[in-house]
Amino acid sequence: MTSTPLRLAVIIGSVREGRFGPVVAKWFAGEAAKHGGFEIDVIDLADYPLPHALPAVSPLMEPDPVRPGNTAELAERLAAADAMVIVTPDINRSFPASLKTAIDWHYTQWSRKTIGFVGYSGKSGGLLAIEGLRQVFNELHAHTLREYVSFPRFYLLFDQAGQLIEPAEFEAAAAEMLDQLQWWASALVAARSVPASV
Numbered sequence: 001m002t003s004t005p006l007r008l009a010v011i012i013g014s015v016r017e018g019r020f021g022p023v024v025a026k027w028f029a030g031e032a033a034k035h036g037g038f039e040i041d042v043i044d045l046a047d048y049p050l051p052h053a054l055p056a057v058s059p060l061m062e063p064d065p066v067r068p069g070n071t072a073e074l075a076e077r078l079a080a081a082d083a084m085v086i087v088t089p090d091i092n093r094s095f096p097a098s099l100k101t102a103i104d105w106h107y108t109q110w111s112r113k114t115i116g117f118v119g120y121s122g123k124s125g126g127l128l129a130i131e132g133l134r135q136v137f138n139e140l141h142a143h144t145l146r147e148y149v150s151f152p153r154f155y156l157l158f159d160q161a162g163q164l165i166e167p168a169e170f171e172a173a174a175a176e177m178l179d180q181l182q183w184w185a186s187a188l189v190a191a192r193s194v195p196a197s198v
Contacts, residue, residue, distance in 0.1 A: 006185045008038035009081035013088040013099035015046040020120060020154060023162040025087045028118050028149065031174040032085075037182040041077060048074040050101050067105065074102070078109035083116070083185035085177075088129045090121035095129035103136060110140040112192055114184040116177050118149040125152030143184055147177040 010029050012021040025042055032038050048071045055065045067075060078084070088095050103110070115137050119126015127150055134144045149170060151157055159165055 005037060005039045006082040006182060006189070007080055008032055008040050008181070008185075009078060009084045010040060010042045011084055011086050011099075011102075012042070012044045012046070013086055013102075014091070014096045015049075015098040016091075016096070019089075021087050021089065023158060024118055024120050024151065024154070026162065027158075027164065028085060028087065028174060031171060032178060035175065035178040035182070037178065038083075041081065043074065043077055045074075045098050045102050048102070050074075050105050052097065052101050054104055064108070065105070071105070075106060075109060078106055081109075081113065082189050083114040083181050084110075085116040085118060085181070086133060087118045087120075088126055088133065090119070090124050090126050090128045093128045094132050099133075100136070103140070107140065110137060110142045112188055113142050114145065114181055114188055115142050116145045116148065116181050118151075118174075120151035120154040123152055125150035125154075143188065145177060145180050145184065147173070147180050149173045149177060 010025050010032065012025045014021045022044065029040050029042050032040050049069065050071050051068065064075070086099070088099060117126070117130040117133065119130045121129070130148055130150075137144050150173075151170070157164060157166075164170055
């Protein structure tokens with residue numbers, strides 16, 4: 001396992017008005033800081049508006065398309081990450097369109113990296129979004145973790161200050177996921193240093 005901290009991007013996937021994602025991301029970033037194995041970069045997709053229409057040349061053919069506005073910075077931050085954690089709600093039994101757009105505008109930035117998930121919503125706690133994202137990231141040669149953190153009925157779990165009312169269960173889930181994230185990300189950092197044979 002690497003002795004230097006891994007670079008972890010915590011990505012806020014929802015950009016809708018009144019979103020709760022920044023609260024969840026702040027909590028998880030705090031747990032990652034307590035873990036001690038990561039340098040943490042919280043990325044808010046609301047800061048990087050990307051058009052839903054992709055460029056004429058597919059990112060699968062051109063891994064680094066010209067990106068509009070300040071979104072080249074997003075590509076750089078994703079590329080610098082050794083691992084990512086996606087913070088996502090369920091929206092109509094799936095994940096936000098803003099998140100899919102950000103995924104589709106990038107390719108090499110996800111490839112051969114470890115992806116974890118923190119979900120929140122009503123009854124499902126974001127699990128419907130997470131299951132859909134697993135399929136998407138598999139197509140991009142990313143490794144998604146089995147472990148996750150889920151907040152069903154999140155509006156009952158956090159107080160007005162954005163603090164968990166009963167944190168123990170969620171802290172344990174986060175610690176377990178972060179341990180797995182550190183192991184897999186370390187392994188893939190080492191593997192990426194070896195030239196691919198195909």
